[in-house]
Amino acid sequence: ISLSKIIGEGSFGRVWSGNWRSNTVAVKEFVFAQAVIPGGGMQRQHVVEEIVGEAGIMACLRHPKILQLYGCSLTLQAIWIVNELCEIGSLRMLLTSTTALPLATKVSLCLDVADGMLYLHTRTPPIIHRDLKSHNIFVTEPRPGHFVAKIGDWGSARAIALTGSKSM
Numbered sequence: 336i337s338l339s340k341i342i343g344e345g346s347f348g349r350v351w352s353g354n355w356r357s358n359t360v361a362v363k364e365f366v367f368a369q370a371v372i373p374g375g376g377m378q379r380q381h382v383v384e385e386i387v388g389e390a391g392i393m394a395c396l397r398h399p400k401i402l403q404l405y406g407c408s409l410t411l412q413a414i415w416i417v418n419e420l421c422e423i424g425s426l427r428m429l430l431t432s433t434t435a436l437p438l439a440t441k442v443s444l445c446l447d448v449a450d451g452m453l454y455l456h457t458r459t460p461p462i463i464h465r466d467l468k469s470h471n472i473f474v475t476e477p478r479p480g481h482f483v484a485k486i487g488d489w490g491s492a493r494a495i496a497l498t499g500s501k502s503m
Contacts, residue, residue: 336353336354336355336360336417337353337354337355338351338352338353338362339351339352339353339354340352342361342424343424347365347366348363348364348365348366348413349363349364349366350362350363350364351364352420353417355405355417358419359420359422360405360417360418360419360420361417361418361419361420361421362415362416362417363415363416363417364413364414364415365413365414365415365416366412366413383409383414387407387409387414390404390407390414390416392462393416393418394407396454396455396462398450398451398454399483399485400447400448400450400451400454400483400484400485400486401451401454401455401485401486401487402418402419402421402473402485402486402487402488403418403419404416404417404418405417405418405419418487419485421473421474421475421485421487422475422476423473423474423475423476423482424473424474425469425470425471425472425473425474426444426469426470426472426473426474426484427468427469427470427472428474429474429482430469440480440482443482444472444474444482444484447483447484447485448467448472448484448486451484451485451486452464452486455486464486466488467486470488471486471487471488472484472485472486472487473485473486
């Protein structure tokens with residue numbers, strides 16, 4: 336993987352654009368600095384489990400409206416999650432950067448999200464995202480003026496079977 340540039344930063348790390356096997360990818364880098372993860376080993380272990388859980392959920396999902404995972408790497412310094420790059424960024428970014436989207440585009444994006452959620456909820460076991468918002472919907476533009484929304488960011492997602500609970 337060759338990293339190109341930082342395209343986002345958050346409290347636990349950053350997101351890079353890069354290339355891997357002729358694919359343009361997004362690489363989420365979660366860094367284990369003491370300043371980032373207070374509370375010592377137990378807190379760090381919990382964060383690692385959350386991130387690895389995200390990759391584990393994404394690894395079993397194959398749908399055109401779900402962000403595609405390519406791979407994951409765990410080192411002592413960081414966890415790296417490699418997935419497809421949605422060049423437009425998040426739906427939030429699209430909504431704030433555009434003066435007005437046509438109604439047909441808005442409806443199409445809504446239907447993309449609904450299609451992805453239907454896929455998640457009809458799996459066995461069903462998957463609950465728990466953090467569905469415009470920041471966690473990613474947008475591609477396969478052809479000029481045609482946007483496709485994909486559900487991503489699984490940090491809060493849980494398979495119901497893992498907890499045995501059907502409520503939040």
